[in-house]
Amino acid sequence: MTDLMRLPLHDLHVELGARMVPFAGYDMPVQYSAGVMKEHQHTRTRAGLFDVSHMGQVVLRGGDYAQVARAMEALVPVNIAGLGENRQRYGFFTNEGGGIEDDLMMANRGDHLFVVVNAACKDADIALMRAGLGADVRVEVIEDRALLALQGPEAEAVLVGLNPAAAEMRFMDVATLELAGAECWVSRSGYTGEDGFEISVPADAAETLACRLLEHEAVAPIGLGARDSLRLEAGLCLYGHDIDSETSPIEAGLSWAIQKVRRNGGARAGGFPGAERILQELEDGAPRKRVGLRPQGRAPMREGVELFAEEAGGAPVGVITSGGFGPTVGGPVAMGYLPAERTAPGTTVFGELRGKRHPVKVAELPFVPANFKR
Amino acid sequence: MKFTEDHEWLRADDNGLVVVGITEHASSQLGDVVFVELPEIDTKVAKGDEIVVIESVKAASDISAPLDGEVVEVNEAIVDDPGKVNEDPLGEAWFFKMKIDDLSALDDYMDEDAYKDFVG
Incomplete structure (x- = not known):
């Protein structure tokens, strides 16, 4: 247990009574004083604030979005070129055996692609992108931003209090919103099965934003324990557990994330690692x-x-x-x-x-x- | 009341039976308890036998018999409502009662002050 990394909101978690545990090399809140059960219920009925700053945030830039998207499509079996501006999509890096190297979110931000990857896979993912995207795509690892998730039926009402534009977003929309004075990259998504937002915020503004959100009576801080029970009830995969380098997307029930255009008969069919197994399983089942x-x-x-x-x-x-x-x-x-x-x-x-x-x-x-x- | 290094508490009741439960420290470390499996009554047990399974939202753990003896009563209320283990671990949420040969065996365990030092 050497050199656990601390994230921008570490002191706030401790102040809020968090029990901190090592997770993917980071010192992370597993629960607060309310406990996993109450935190879970709070997220389902009101709004929960999660610190997920351990996840990897990466900006991919090239000549234009189309160029980056085409390069990315060599690594994921997902329609990235056809992703609308300010829209986000779920996907996964595949390997030559048709297994999953990591799952991730990818957002078309107009002139670049913004991706969020799992903490435990972040270094491998960055290496994979640096090696696989070609010299024309720059892989910018975002080290100076925290990542918060605000999840639950009251998440919209809470965020609207900081910026009314939040109400205009639909599931899987992304937008740049000013929140508590900071420029935030916001997506309407999450990992709980509830409505909500994920908010990339400059590290030096993260505590101010987190405190503003927590001031709202509907919002409670939620640890990784409840994050896990929420995602499990929502049927969402946890990388390294439900999916790994051996499991194919079809076995994992993630075929829905592979759009027609990347399947047999599609305009950009195949062209990603493991296409042979994946395309065959799409037709014949796993x-x-x-x-x-x-x-x-x-x-x-x-x-x-x-x-x-x-x-x-x-x-x-x-x-x-x-x-x-x-x-x-x-x-x-x-x-x-x-x-x-x-x-x-x-x-x-x-x-x-x-x-x-x-x-x-x-x-x-x-x-x-x-x-x-x- | 006496305490074990496994964070169990023991006390002799009015009928000379030893009542066993887990401490507040154990209950808070476990987190929300969601499942308890108790031994069958009239079971002879040896000290150290794992006779209770307790599962929290986080993990499964075992509770061992703290003494040689016979389990004569179990608390079904915590099977029906495992959350009681978090609410009242020292009172209502006892786990089982044992009949033992010699109550002086309890003296081998820590008193409250010693246990407080033990958990720091």
Whole structure:
């Protein structure tokens, strides 16, 4: 545990009573005094403020947006060239084997592409972009900005109090907004299944903005613990757990993020790492798929719990990749991988806990309906 | 009340049974408790046997029998409402009661002052 990096809002977290833990090399708030359960519920019913400054923010610049977009399309199976100005899209870097190197958000900012990547993958992603985008695209790593997420049904009302233009944004819009005197890069997106915003703010203005947001009676600070239970209920993948360098986007149920133009028959079909496997699986399906899982008892089933077809005997047919207690669901929820023939909602499999097998039902994702402003 | 290094508390009740629960320190470290699995009653246990599973929003942990003896009563109320373990760990949210041969075995454990020093 050497040299944990501290982020701009570190002192504020400590003042707010956060329990700090190491995460991806950073000293991060896992929960505040309210605790994971209350923080989770607060985000679902009011508005939660998350510090996600550990994530990587990168600006990609070239001659113009089109040039950057075309270069990026060699790394992701996503329609970046056709992304509208001030619109954002989810995607992933793929590898030659058709696995996922990281998942990320990409926004068309007019003359450049703004991307946000996972903290744990940030260095590898930057190296991958530097190597893969060509000499004509500059990879500018943004080190002087914090990243906040304001999530929940009251997020819009709160942000509108700082800048009325926030109300005009729709899900996956991006905009530059002045908030508490600072120039912020705002997207209407998040990782909770709730409506909300992610706000890139200059590091020296981050605490002022965070405090302004927290002054609102609807807003509470939320730690990484609740961030995880919120995203799990929303059916969203966590890199390194639900998706990794071996899992393909099709197995992961992320085919929706691969637009027609990048598929067989599309104008820019293929041309990304692992296209052979990915395009083939898009047509024929994958042998295993990510599913939602509802353990039928009360015991949470966490990452690594093996899934069996029968209550006794036999080899495992699958595994849980994320799981825990879903505070909004009011019971245990999980995601994992099963053979394609066992992925129909309602299918019963068995998860082994402490040597005993317990029934688990395949469930539709998300567990909690998304509440986006489309 | 006595305390173990595993953050359990023990006290003898009026019937000469040993009541066992977890400390406030343990409950706050665990975070919100969402699941408790208790031993079956009339089970003979040995000191150190893992006889309770407790899961919080963060992780699963075990609670060991603090003494040799027999589990004679369990608190089903915390199975139905695991949140009680966070609300009242020293009172309402006891885990189980044990019958032991010799109550003086409790003397091996820390008193409240010693436990406070132990958790710092």
